[in-house]
Amino acid sequence: AQSVTQLGSHVSVSEGALVLLRCNYSSSVPPYLFWYVQYPNQGLQLLLKYTSAATLVKGINGFEAEFKKSETSFHLTKPSAHMSDAAEYFCAVTSTTGRRALTFGSGTRLQVQP
Amino acid sequence: EPEVTQTPSHQVTQMGQEVILRCVPISNHLYFYWYRQILGQKVEFLVSFYNNEISEKSEIFDDQFSVERPDGSNFTLKIRSTKLEDSAMYFCASSQDSGSSYGYTFGSGTRLTVV
Numbered sequence: 001a002q003s004v005t006q007l008g009s010h011v012s013v014s015e016g017a018l019v020l021l022r023c024n025y026s027s028s029v030p031p032y033l034f035w036y037v038q039y040p041n042q043g044l045q046l047l048l049k050y051t052s053a054a055t056l057v058k059g060i061n062g063f064e065a066e067f068k069k070s071e072t073s074f075h076l077t078k079p080s081a082h083m084s085d086a087a088e089y090f091c092a093v094t095s096t097t098g099r100r101a102l103t104f105g106s107g108t109r110l111q112v113q114p
Numbered sequence: 115e116p117e118v119t120q121t122p123s124h125q126v127t128q129m130g131q132e133v134i135l136r137c138v139p140i141s142n143h144l145y146f147y148w149y150r151q152i153l154g155q156k157v158e159f160l161v162s163f164y165n166n167e168i169s170e171k172s173e174i175f176d177d178q179f180s181v182e183r184p185d186g187s188n189f190t191l192k193i194r195s196t197k198l199e200d201s202a203m204y205f206c207a208s209s210q211d212s213g214s215s216y217g218y219t220f221g222s223g224t225r226l227t228v229v
Contacts (some may be wrong), residue, residue: 034218036218036220039203042204042223042225043120043205043220043221043222044157044207044220046217046218046220052193090157091139092157099161100145100162100169100170101147101162101170101172102147102149102157102159102218103159104156104157104158105156106155106156107156107157
């Protein structure tokens, strides 16, 4: 069975500050991990993915995430927040074998203050 | 950038009515999925479809739900007799491979409201 825990349903940062959105996963087999962003009234857009290559993954819009197997984490970071980053962010996991459907976390709403 | 297209964007239906949600996946993708997101809750997997059959489904996907790929481009989700609790945003997704090393591409969703 797989699961994802996103710590913090709401995160607020100032424009220009570091963004850190936390994601911990549970998987009995090596995982594939994803971060998706959802802007208001829009669909899910892929930010980045980890598929067992480099542990530090760079995505779109300046975001990156690091896969840490020892900590079962895949936290999302961005050095400097922009107002346009305000959205809901979802971490998701699927397995490299067996069930391939995505299991999503509960999401973190990022607010960026001017 | 190839897109997954979903229609309609909004649908309001009466309880007990049948609804069909439509999706056009990316043309060279082989795996198709439906997910749903009840307002304020997490995105949940419903069903995956490959080679004209269901490859995986969740406990949510009961006999009220069915999926079909009626032609080479459309992928549909049918709810036979809608309930109030079916109100949600329904997302279609597609991927090139089963291992998702290329990632899943999601559509913009259909907001279904059952009254």
